[in-house]
Amino acid sequence: MNHNKLYTYKGGPRSIGILAVAHAIKFDIEVVETNPQVGLSEEYLKLNKLGKTPTFVGSDGTVLTECMAIALHVASQDPESRMLGPTHMDFIHIVSWMSLCNTDVVKRMAAWIMPLLGVAPYSPEGVEMAKKQTAQVIQILEDHLQDRRYLVADCLTLADPFCAGLVSFGFANVFDKEWRAHFPYFTTWYEMVTSLEMYRAVIPNTVMAETALGPPKPSMRSDFTVDD
CATH class of the missing domain: 1.20.1050.10 (Glutathione S-transferase Yfyf (Class Pi); Chain A, domain 2)
Known part of the structure; x- marks a missing residue:
């Protein structure tokens, strides 16, 4: 049996709202841990050619690769909810x-x-x-x-x-x-x-900084240039 799947990583900002709404309307989504920072499979790159997350694959084979489109699609699965607004x-x-x-x-x-x-x-x-x-x-x-x-x-x-x-x-x-x-x-x-x-249900503990990040240590600084 095919399931709805969301390819993303834990705490991904562009996926939090999608998963929260799915939880609220009881729309089942299987989260497939996918983090571009640690590498992507060739199979995933066939789904999302830009190698970004999130990517949604529906039980009917529908593939969506933009977070707004995914969020709107998920929210529309319960027409009785007001997630897409009263008017x-x-x-x-x-x-x-x-x-x-x-x-x-x-x-x-x-x-x-x-x-x-x-x-x-x-x-x-x-x-x-x-x-x-x-x-x-x-x-x-x-x-x-x-x-x-x-x-x-x-x-x-x-x-x-x-x-x-x-x-x-x-x-x-x-x-x-x-x-x-x-x-x-x-x-x-x-x-x-x-x-x-x-x-x-998605993010049990919200982190709020007491003090903002300061300048990076020299060892942390990236060697990338604008051209990269």
């Missing part, structure tokens, strides 16, 4: 927030965090610029959440666990206590979403 316009807003977080937020966070982890070229100026650019885009979420509990409508939707999963990388590494004080509404929303049973 069509709510659905449009859900996709909009997912897109913002999966592009602008993730790219800016990565430009801030990856050099500090020693897996991308480090320069103080570049990191500081990325930090400011991250704050700029997070401010959009902060302003939006000032008078809202959820990102869309008056109920939990796919946008909440999906976006919370994406920004978990920031909270774990650089969104420290001092930084969080500047974004209280965004932080409260994140704490609310990550405390939900559906989220804790």
Whole structure:
């Protein structure tokens, strides 16, 4: 018997929301541990030619390789839930927030965090610029959440666990206590979403940095250049 499978690695930010929603609507997915950092099989590269995660393979043979498409597909498996919003316009807003977080937020966070982890070229100026650019885009979420509990409508939707999963990388590494004080509404929303049973079924313990990562030690610094 074929099963729905999600190829990803434990704690993968782009997979957390997918698995949380699957848990909430009781949609069975078998997680196949797949981490590009430790190598990929030829079989996997036939499914995802870019060698990225996550990848979804449905019990009917459907293959999806983009996290937003996977999340929307999984959430649609229970038409009675409100994960895709009560109205069509709510659905449009859900996709909009997912897109913002999966592009602008993730790219800016990565430009801030990856050099500090020693897996991308480090320069103080570049990191500081990325930090400011991250704050700029997070401010959009902060302003939006000032008078809202959820990102869309008056109920939990796919946008909440999906976006919370994406920004978990920031909270774990650089969104420290001092930084969080500047974004209280965004932080409260994140704490609310990550405390939900559906989220804790995937990530039982949420990590929130007390102190942001500092510059990498010389031995950690990457030898890669922009051309790489």
